């Protein structure tokens with residue numbers, strides 16, 4: 001009898017994704033899927049965004065109100081990352097001044 005000494009990871013193992021918030025590259029298995037449109041059940045032909053755990057936690061702490069709109073307004077998935085992050089920072093900063 002052999003005792004399994006290691007657990008095989010799923011087929012996602014080894015796939016690398018990029019956090020949309022900080023640009024960190026991480027294992028897809030460690031990332032949190034983020035769908036900027038919010039309708040995560042409609043997966044057909046979609047590309048999901050990913051957040052690393054720290055950023056995901058931050059997202060949960062901050063007021064989610066308008067986050068989807070902010071991401072879409074910032075051009076998530078439609079512009080290059082640099083432009084998106086610049087725009088997203090602007091939108092986010094606007095948000096915080098309301099508080």
Ligand SMILES: [Zn+2]
Pocket residue numbers: 019020021022023024051052053054055056
């Ligand atoms: Zn991140």
